[in-house]
Amino acid sequence: MSRKPKSQPSHGEGPSPHSGTEQHGWSPDVDSTHTQDNPSASRSFHPDKYAPAAGPGRKVSKEETKGTGARTGESTSRSGEDLAKKGKPEGMHDLGPKGRSQRPSGTRDASAVTGVDPQEPHAKDRTGK
Secondary structure, three states, X not given: OOOOOOOOOOOOOOOOOOOOOOEOOOOEOHHHOOOOOOHHHXXXXXXXXXXXXXXXXXXXXXXXXXXXXXXXXXXXXXXXHHHHHHOOOOOEEEEEEEOOOOEEEEEEOHHHOOOXXXXXXXXXXXXXX
16 A cells, blocks of 8 residues: 655745744744844953953962861872782783773682672673673
């Protein structure tokens, strides 16, 4: 059973509340709407001409000069470089790069699990297949 394709109305015709070719269906054409002047725009892009002169510098309080005593910016965790220097952890098995991305892959046995009641993985998991 063949169906006759529905005919499409030509541009500017159809069920839209707007008529003519200067429209986009259910909303009027953005380019045909009126735009208002915005005098603040030019002031924003020319601060050397319109901005007030700089005021006096602020006073730095003694609390600010003292500091907090915290060791900010220092990492407390081990870096990846440090972990690599230590070598392969016990219970971890490297299976080499996998797939098109060549990402490293591997498995672990029960000695590498830190959870409660670690159990040996299934044979399927050990082979990485």
